[in-house]
Amino acid sequence: MYHPYFRGKQFELITIREMAALLAEKNFVPVIEPVRESLGSLKKTLDAVSEAGGSAIVIVNPYHGDHQENGSSITGLLQEDFGDDESISAGILLRNGMTVEEVMACYQQHVDHSPVLIHAGFTEPKALSVELADSMSNLTNIFVEDHAKLLYRKHFDRSNRILVRDGFKRQRNADYVEMEEFSDLNVTYTELGMAGFGDFLMVGDAYTEGGGPAYAVAIHLTFIDPEKDDVMYIYHFVSDTKDTPTDPAGKFGQALAKLIAKLDSGTSHILETKAIQEFRALHEKGHFPGLGYVKKLSMKHHIETLADYLG
Template sequence: MYHPYFRGKQFELITIRETATLLATKNFVPIIEPVREALGGLERTLKAICDAGGKAIVIVNPYHGDHRESGVGISALLKNGFIGNDTISAGILLRSDMALHEATACYDAHKKHNPTIVHAGFTSPRALAEHLDGSLVGSRHLFVDDYAKILYRKHFEASTRILVRDGFNRQRNADYPPLEEFSDLHVTYGDMGMAGFGDFLIVGDSYSESGGPAYAVAIHLTFIDPDKDDVMYIYHFVSDTKDTPTDPAGKFAQALRKLIRRLESGKSKLLETSAIKEFRALHAKGHFPGLGYVKKLSMKHHIETLAGYLS
């Protein structure tokens, strides 16, 4: 059903491990694009998913990060530790710079890894569908909405189709509005003939190695509004201080106070998730856990919010 798309940085992998049981219980399937050379964290994450009885898709030919030139190490990890395990699927990422013969060769090389094709800019959908031919019915295809519109997706109607949409309008922290619409895909995916949906959580599809100096600190939290047809919205709680890269702890405290005030108003519509409880505890203690940890809490809250809605 729900397929959250993660880039495999430290706190993204930690988020998956900490929510592995919830993901498995709700039949949520994370997609992981490994971007770090070391694969120990990824291996621990996949084992946590398997131990919880869950499923995952691992991109074996990443577009971003340390494995962009070669995904041999990722393929070896799947072969040595997860071969014959249908719960872990090899994700074949098809971008605009990938030729048809490269796409089919990558797919054929991973047939024993329960492959999933991820469409993100590929330009030969019809030829690929013809290549798959008889195996199309049993195949699974994940479409990134910005790159694979309705006509593109029609070539794969016989398959299991999942639509992924980036609902996060990424910009400088200082420029975020207090509130904006995030997505309605969790409500509408079935109307488009999709078997599931996904997003890039509160991080977005754009990729950067690091966030740079935090001139402003923002806490991003999603909620589903039952008064607006269950559309998902996102709060951006932004620090008041925005003109210096110093004192991230003080800026976090400013943003956190805005979050707590919104919660205490009784009108936030935020689900009281484990992540929200931890934000409350951080406020009570006056503790700054680091920006990566804050992002992890926001990602956990997003997953827990969708789990609550889809329960």
């Protein structure tokens, strides 16, 4: 049903591990694009997903990060450590410039790992659908919406189809408005003929290797508004200090104070998740855990919110 798309950085993988039980319980299937050369943390994460009784899709030909030129070590990991594990699927990323022949060669190489096709810029859907005709009914196709419009998706309408939308409009932290719409796919995906939906959480599809010093600190939190047809929105709680790269702890304190004030107003629609309880505890202690940890809490809150909404 829900397919959160993660790039395999440290805190993304930790998020999946810590949420493995809930992901499994709700049949949420994370898509992981490994971007770090070392695969130890990825293996640990997949072990946690498998032990919890969940499923995951691992992209074997990443577009970003250290495996951009050669994903053979990811393939090796799947074959050696998860060869008999039906819960771990091979994801094949279909980008601009790939030929049908290249897609099919990768598909055949990973046929023992229930390959899932992730459409993100590929330009020959009709020809590919002809090649896959015999296996279409057993195939899952994931479409990144910005790259795969309605006509494109129609070529794969006999398959299990998932639509992924980037609801996070990334900009400089200092420039975020307090609140904006994130996505309505949680409500509309079946109307669009999809079996499920996904997003890039509050990280977004745009990939960066690591930010510079934060002139402003922002906490991004999603919520579902029952008064607006259950559309998902996102708050951006931004620090008041925005003109210096120093004192991230102080800026986090400012952003967190705004978050707590909104929660305590009783009008926020923010679900009181375990992640929110942890934000409250950080506020009470006056503790700054680091920006990566803050992003992890926001991602966990997002997953908990959708888990609650989808029952």
